Structure formats: C-alpha cells, structure tokens
Amino acid sequence: MTDDLIAPGPGQACQVLAADDIFVSLGVNQGDGLAGPDEVCPGDIYTIDPAHRPMRLVVRPGPEGGQVVAEGSAVGRPGDAVTAEARYDLMGDEGDRVALLLMALPGGERLVLPLSPMAVGAEYTLVQVEETPEPAALSDMLCVSFLRGTMITLASGAQCAIEALRPGDRVLTRDHGPQPLRWVGKATLKAVGPFAPVVITAGTLGNAGDLIVSQHHRMFLYQRERRAGAATSELLVQARHLVDGERIFIREGGFADWFSLVFDRHEIIYAEGVPAESLMVSETTVHRLPAEFSEEVRARFPGLSQNQHFGTEAGRAFLEEMGGAILSRNPRRPR
Numbered sequence: 001m002t003d004d005l006i007a008p009g010p011g012q013a014c015q016v017l018a019a020d021d022i023f024v025s026l027g028v029n030q031g032d033g034l035a036g037p038d039e040v041c042p043g044d045i046y047t048i049d050p051a052h053r054p055m056r057l058v059v060r061p062g063p064e065g066g067q068v069v070a071e072g073s074a075v076g077r078p079g080d081a082v083t084a085e086a087r088y089d090l091m092g093d094e095g096d097r098v099a100l101l102l103m104a105l106p107g108g109e110r111l112v113l114p115l116s117p118m119a120v121g122a123e124y125t126l127v128q129v130e131e132t133p134e135p136a137a138l139s140d141m142l143c144v145s146f147l148r149g150t151m152i153t154l155a156s157g158a159q160c161a162i163e164a165l166r167p168g169d170r171v172l173t174r175d176h177g178p179q180p181l182r183w184v185g186k187a188t189l190k191a192v193g194p195f196a197p198v199v200i201t202a203g204t205l206g207n208a209g210d211l212i213v214s215q216h217h218r219m220f221l222y223q224r225e226r227r228a229g230a231a232t233s234e235l236l237v238q239a240r241h242l243v244d245g246e247r248i249f250i251r252e253g254g255f256a257d258w259f260s261l262v263f264d265r266h267e268i269i270y271a272e273g274v275p276a277e278s279l280m281v282s283e284t285t286v287h288r289l290p291a292e293f294s295e296e297v298r299a300r301f302p303g304l305s306q307n308q309h310f311g312t313e314a315g316r317a318f319l320e321e322m323g324g325a326i327l328s329r330n331p332r333r334p335r
Helices: 291-300 316-327
Strands: 012-018 022-026 045-048 055-061 067-069 081-092 097-104 110-114 124-131 151-153 159-161 170-173 177-180 183-190 198-200 211-213 218-222 234-238 248-250 255-262 268-271 274-277 312-314
Touching: 055 110, 151 170, 170 268, 211 274
Parallel strands: 234 312
Antiparallel strands: 012 055, 012 110, 022 045, 045 124, 055 067, 067 081, 081 097, 081 124, 097 110, 151 159, 151 268, 170 177, 183 255, 198 211, 198 248, 218 234, 218 274, 268 274
C-alpha cells in the first residue's frame, strides 16, 4: 500500500445500524424507530439505543446502476439491492448537526447510515427530511477533499500544491500551529452528481485563488458576534450549503483528482489562504472508506479517537437567515 489513496475497489464497507436502534425518545412517534419519510415527524427527538449493535454493510455497484450488497457483508444477501429512501438532518442539544441516510433492503429491512458522528445518550431533533436522495457510493458520502492544484499553507508560510505534499511535511494549523501531516489520500472520481466539485471563486471568502472542494467539505467561518441559533461564533459550513450559483457554484463534468489530508487531530488548515477542515479520523468516518484503505488508516491511527473541531455546524437554513453577511470579512491567512 502506498501513501496515496487509489480509486475505490468494487466492494466498499460502511457501518450501519438497524432502523430501530435510532428511536424517538420524545415526540409524536415516541418509542418508534426511524421510519420512512412519510411516517416521521419533524420536531421528534431521537436517540441511539445504548444496546445498539453496529453492523458491517459491504456494497458494490449494481449491474443496472445503484448499489447492491457485496460478498462479505454482515447484513443482507449478496446481490440484494440497497435503496436509499431518505436523508434526515437532525440537530443536537448543543447545535451540532448530524445527517442520517435511511436505506432499505428487499423484504422491507431498513438500515441507517450515520453520515455524521452521533453520541450515545445525546438527543437529536429531526429538522429536515429529504426524500429519495441522489444516489451515491456510500463510502464517499462524506468525502472531505481538495481538488488537485489547491495551495496549502506550510508551517514556514510557503504555499505548496496539495498533490506535492507528503507525510511528515509540516502544515500550518489554526489552533495548534505547525503540525506534521500523517497521511495523504487520493481518489479520482467522475465529477457528476454528489461528486461534482464546489468552486468558491477567488475573493469570495478572502481566498487568493479559486478554492475547489468536495460538496461535504466544511469551511471554517468566523462571526465577530455570535448570532441566535449558533452555539459559538465559529462555524463549520459544508461547501454545498454555500452555493449561490454565482460566486460559489457546482461544476459538473469530466473527472476530478481529489486529495484528503489527515493529522493527529481534526485540524483547521489553510487552503488558498482560507481556513478549512482536514479529514476527521474516527470509527464513523473510517467505516465509510473502502475496506483496503480503512485497514491502513486503522494501522496508522490506532484508537481512531479524533474529535470534531470545536465549532457550530451551520446548515443551509441558518445561512439563508444570515443572508450574504456570513460570507463577508471572513479572515484568511496572509500569503
């Protein structure tokens, strides 16, 4: 295995829960497990059953498109179609956002893939339902990557193209100063649908050049004054929520070379001069990597104990309330 992440293989593994393992602790559907989009009720509060047992689901592309269960899966039978029924956005007690993908197997069995870390004992309020989400390889649902050519700020202040970085290089981080890079992941994907990049044009966030990232990559935005609805003045915002069709847009077509960076901790680094997150290594995220890569990451990062950087996860609704003010005067690192 090299330090580069190569293109995904035919079988991809992720960790799922039974739908009943995430249930309504308070609300209209109290006591019920996570149900279909026509059955859930926004405002219901969900929690994870302390006795839940995560299961390993392995999928591969189906012969007629979509995803099917692959050999080695602990749930389903090889060849069973995996259907995405809905995506749910929930908010935790402290304003942190989580996303859940509800999937169905033949026979009606429902599974849940947490797309964000969830804590046992915490309560999450259902705030948004997205029916029939766009199909995507499950292992790439939370791809946190920069496009080839992105300039990363090193500890010396010099700029380095991301594809030239190697493990051991010292990169400047917002909170912990110079930190050694531990791992560089690389993947080439067709730039369509959920894998089409988000282009943040030069100057929009104070970035010196166009910053091109994956749709789920979170940018770090700072408010001089904490706003209602945000637990902190520091915001983490997925790039897809910033799209306005003008200064920030999704660019489809061709193929994209993606690079992910991993440090000892979940860090905020500087890409094109503006702060953005590194890939967070935890049980939740590693289970979404292709099996051969998750084994390498486990070996490199025993314990998988990285925690999310402190800050409030801000969704599209919050940004719409803020209007364009959230994008103005966000600081960047001098070049």
